[in-house]
Amino acid sequence: MAASTLTEVARLAGVSPATASRVLNGSARKPGPDIAERVRQAAESLGYVPNAQAQGLAKSSSGLIGLIVHDIADPYFSAIARGVQEAAREQRKMVLLATTGGGPAEEKEAVAAFAARRADSIVIAGSRSRRPGDTEGNAELAAELDRYCRNGGRVAVVGHPVVGATAPEGYHVVQVPNQELAGQLATELAKDWDGKFVIIGGPEGLFTSDDRIRGFQEGLERAGRQPAEVLRNSFNRTGGFEAGLQLAARIKAEQSEGGEHTKLCIFAVNDVMAIGAAAALRAEGLRIPRDAAIAGFDDIETLRDFRPALSTVRLPLEEIGRIATRATGRPGGHSADQDKDHDQELEPAGTIRGEVTLRRSTEVAA
Amino acid sequence: MAASTLTEVARLAGVSPATASRVLNGSARKPGPDIAERVRQAAESLGYVPNAQAQGLAKSSSGLIGLIVHDIADPYFSAIARGVQEAAREQRKMVLLATTGGGPAEEKEAVAAFAARRADSIVIAGSRSRRPGDTEGNAELAAELDRYCRNGGRVAVVGHPVVGATAPEGYHVVQVPNQELAGQLATELAKDWDGKFVIIGGPEGLFTSDDRIRGFQEGLERAGRQPAEVLRNSFNRTGGFEAGLQLAARIKAEQSEGGEHTKLCIFAVNDVMAIGAAAALRAEGLRIPRDAAIAGFDDIETLRDFRPALSTVRLPLEEIGRIATRATGRPGGHSADQDKDHDQELEPAGTIRGEVTLRRSTEVAA
DNA sequence: AAGCAGTGGGAATGCGCTTTCCCGACCGGC
DNA sequence: GCCGGTCGGGAAAGCGCATTCCCACTGCTT
Known part of the structure; x- marks a missing residue:
């Protein structure tokens, strides 16, 4: 038995799928109270669980936040993760976890995977690196990130900007002093x-x-x-x-x-x-x-x-996670979209003390 | 500029979307090498990233594993999380994180959210509880889990079975002695x-x-x-x-x-x-x-x-995470589908020493 | 009483992809 | 030389939902 669908709920309630959608998932238009009640009852009795994938497809946004760490068992990262998780909750989103061991190549893969899942934003907690062997990986990571941002994704990185990333719209850096x-x-x-x-x-x-x-x-x-x-x-x-x-x-x-x-x-x-x-x-x-x-x-x-x-x-690790995540949340977040003064720091997404x-x-x- | 789609890639390569799909995402049918190459080039030049949501919708499976913990910053849980993450990687899946603070009510919400995202499996790492105030929450959690399993989801829980869950197909318990x-x-x-x-x-x-x-x-x-x-x-x-x-x-x-x-x-x-x-x-x-x-x-x-x-x-925490995750991976995993001997333990998903x-x-x- | 905006509901389209089904071409065997 | 059998490719039908557009109807105004 597959999970029941909106259509089934609508049929049981004797309304159209459109109406059912309107009542069950927040829409601007509120159907009449009697109908709404019928739909809700039908949903309840069928154990309806909305298919977030389909919703995501339809509205092209997934409610997902991607988090990249070196190792989730490292207390440094798990503390940040807690903050991210908390902020994600505020935004009513879920967090997708990727651990990379620190290599840019794996980080690039993680970004690609998040992009594939259409994550609304990505938080990179792992430290940047520019060891000799990493230059190619860094370039690829930067390219992947740029593409992600160009497609409307927002990213926050803790510490340092990704080497070579050209800071387009939606790219935040949480400066850690x-x-x-x-x-x-x-x-x-x-x-x-x-x-x-x-x-x-x-x-x-x-x-x-x-x-x-x-x-x-x-x-x-x-x-x-x-x-x-x-x-x-x-x-x-x-x-x-x-x-x-x-x-x-x-x-x-x-x-x-x-x-x-x-x-x-x-x-x-x-x-x-x-x-x-x-x-x-x-x-x-x-x-x-x-x-x-x-x-x-x-x-x-x-x-x-x-x-x-x-x-x-x-270091307020948990808050760093929160701030990074919040920076990606509000569409109005400051990003360095001014080319003048590009010698200056990027607008910090929040001040870490x-x-x-x-x-x-x-x-x-x- | 939105991310490019399979259709665009197909058009650029001068083939049908079906063919493009076949070459880019593993299919049983392998198109000819020349065509494949053309498609791959087109994808590359467009920076095509497959939309996992759409894929998930189409094949009704998401490549997601849900992990429920009390607190990701707690070293106990982050150690388990590392194991889960590792096993997820083996299965080429990503892990979705939910932290609940330990309450069955929140755990129920997390399960519902995972179900909505059509997570292939759920690992519950947090300890079960039967404090007086939790009875209702436990019942709801059990109901949600049962529904999830009935719809084909697989769940593994570390330690104790969820109170009241009726162990349908796909429900594993990793016994910790x-x-x-x-x-x-x-x-x-x-x-x-x-x-x-x-x-x-x-x-x-x-x-x-x-x-x-x-x-x-x-x-x-x-x-x-x-x-x-x-x-x-x-x-x-x-x-x-x-x-x-x-x-x-x-x-x-x-x-x-x-x-x-x-x-x-x-x-x-x-x-x-x-x-x-x-x-x-x-x-x-x-x-x-x-x-x-x-x-x-x-x-x-x-x-x-x-x-x-x-x-x-x-306690081999990391391995516990791995084992729990693997238990949900193989479709042939043992579950207690035999009603006889129901007095016995559920078939353990793995032995923890x-x-x-x-x-x-x-x-x-x- | 006729025309009007406004309201509540439904039909239909599309999100991006997989997959089944179909069709043409090309193969060898009798 | 004709036919059954592949093989490689395309057309099309969904997957489950949001949303736009449209329509019928209500309650008003002039």
């Missing part, structure tokens, strides 16, 4: 900390990571410090852990030499990497912040009970 | 631990929580122990934290009395609650496992670096 905040973090840390700094970063070319590294270095410079050494690794716990092992070896070597006590202050470009690094140090018998300080970025909720409490930069949060892991007294 | 595993955990703990046990549980009526509580009590009984007191609270970190505060007060009172050293062993029915409880104890100046032992359930990945390392029960994992937080020497 990674660089600035990382700079502030560096400044704050430099106040109390007189030892050396080391950065554990993601692979080169990953914008989020690069911005945070650059910002941190700038902050260090403003504070009159030497630039920090940068250890690059994968952008997840494992990457942090491995870099942590390297650093642990180095710290232990220095300690056994005796003499200077220039404790290391480690900045991992995200919390998950920071936790990985901390685990590595601990596995090597080092303690935080006694033997080294460590700071992260994001202020992941699940990690807030971690001990020693992790110094980090609070983060906050440096110093906790135990970087306390100097230990 | 919560009770058994909680029992094993109790047994293991009882070996080394001779103090009292306390359980921090979720609200009464939440199946997952109730099963784990029941199992734990059984395990205790088998070990010849007194049943544990049960503190009920919300099923999240806050719930654990509040219960933890209560327990902390109690422990401190006992400690100041001096005398007996019957240390408490706390079992929180999930890791997130356990972390909350641990945070509360710590906030009250107590240490784990020195002043109290604590164990959780789920073995959430992000929490594995928590110190003291949390004793818990490892967990593992008791004892770590530092319940070490007796402290």
Whole structure:
């Protein structure tokens, strides 16, 4: 038994499909109350469920929002996803999920799939990348996105614009002040900390990571410090852990030499990497912040009970998701449609404010 | 400019829409290579993206999998979501996300929405509940699900069957041995631990929580122990934290009395609650496992670096998601269509194996 | 009382695609 | 050389719904 159709409902109610449609699915024209009631009863008794695909076809809009993340199990993304979901609910839409692992090629596929489903808008949460191997993929992604926008789709991307996308109508960027905040973090840390700094970063070319590294270095410079050494690794716990092992070896070597006590202050470009690094140090018998300080970025909720409490930069992840989604919702959203001033930033879809949060892991007294 | 259509492609290629359809979207009939090439070129040059809605309408199947969770930002659910996503990819389908906060009423709406979108299958990851206020919602949810199945939809639910669902064709339950595993955990703990046990549980009526509580009590009984007191609270970190505060007060009172050293062993029915409880104890100046032992359930990945390392029960969350999704994929999946033996369990969609994992937080020497 | 706008309902068209059915061409076998 | 049998392509009928256009009818005005 296939699901019952509007036509069946109409027949049972003794009206035309047009009328049934008008009463069951919001239309400007409201049929008479008696008829409406009859139709509603018929629908009820048949267990009628409108076919959203057919509706979508007819009105060419699907009520779908596409969300692209690297990995939905990563707390960073799942927090954003929660915000997206919430905003989608406000707009009475559903969210379609795509996880890509971070490659532009897969992201392009995801965009194409969303376009195929005629998603009303797309939110790209995953960080942009311009690693050498990605140039072709990026170009394709940009082309796919441009096409999607040209066809009336709206897209919001968190962090950085897609490389090469020509920002047509309906393309929003939610600016995340990674660089600035990382700079502030560096400044704050430099106040109390007189030892050396080391950065554990993601692979080169990953914008989020690069911005945070650059910002941190700038902050260090403003504070009159030497630039920090940068250890690059994968952008997840494992990457942090491995870099942590390297650093642990180095710290232990220095300690056994005796003499200077220039404790290391480690900045991992995200919390998950920071936790990985901390685990590595601990596995090597080092303690935080006694033997080294460590700071992260994001202020992941699940990690807030971690001990020693992790110094980090609070990012309103959920709100980022909400803002990005809302930006794609209102047709009147600002997009950079003015060619003049194209040197300026795109009109931000919303202002994201983060906050440096110093906790135990970087306390100097230990 | 709206997206280009199959008809346009066909016209450009100088063939009929039927032929264009055959070459561009997998059909049994393969047109000649020269024609195929012409069509492909035309499609390419027009930037043709097939309209999945129209395809879905025509073949009445959407390539969509609906996933229902309480909260996508909860690591328990996001881990399952990752598995679902992965399995969906295998089936070349996309996942539609719905978060419900746990109420059957909202779950019913989500099912209806999925049904409207003609999702091929639905995976319900959220725990079932039979709290008093939910009976009506449960009935409606069951009715909606039954209708969905009757119309050819396939559903998999993690943990417990939906209360009142009459298991028609296509209804799968992924059994999670919560009770058994909680029992094993109790047994293991009882070996080394001779103090009292306390359980921090979720609200009464939440199946997952109730099963784990029941199992734990059984395990205790088998070990010849007194049943544990049960503190009920919300099923999240806050719930654990509040219960933890209560327990902390109690422990401190006992400690100041001096005398007996019957240390408490706390079992929180999930890791997130356990972390909350641990945070509360710590906030009250107590240490784990020195002043109290604590164990959780789920073995959430992000929490594995928590110190003291949390004793818990490892659940293959990601695989649970995969298995549930796969169960809905193959049309030949086992469903309980035999009325005889209806006293037996439904044919499990896959066997989930967990593992008791004892770590530092319940070490007796402290 | 005749003409009018306004109202409530139905017929029909189209959204973009799949698929069945049909038809012409081309093949080999007797 | 004629016929049954493919094979490759097109015409057309939906899939389930929204919506435009049209018509019959009501309740007014002049």
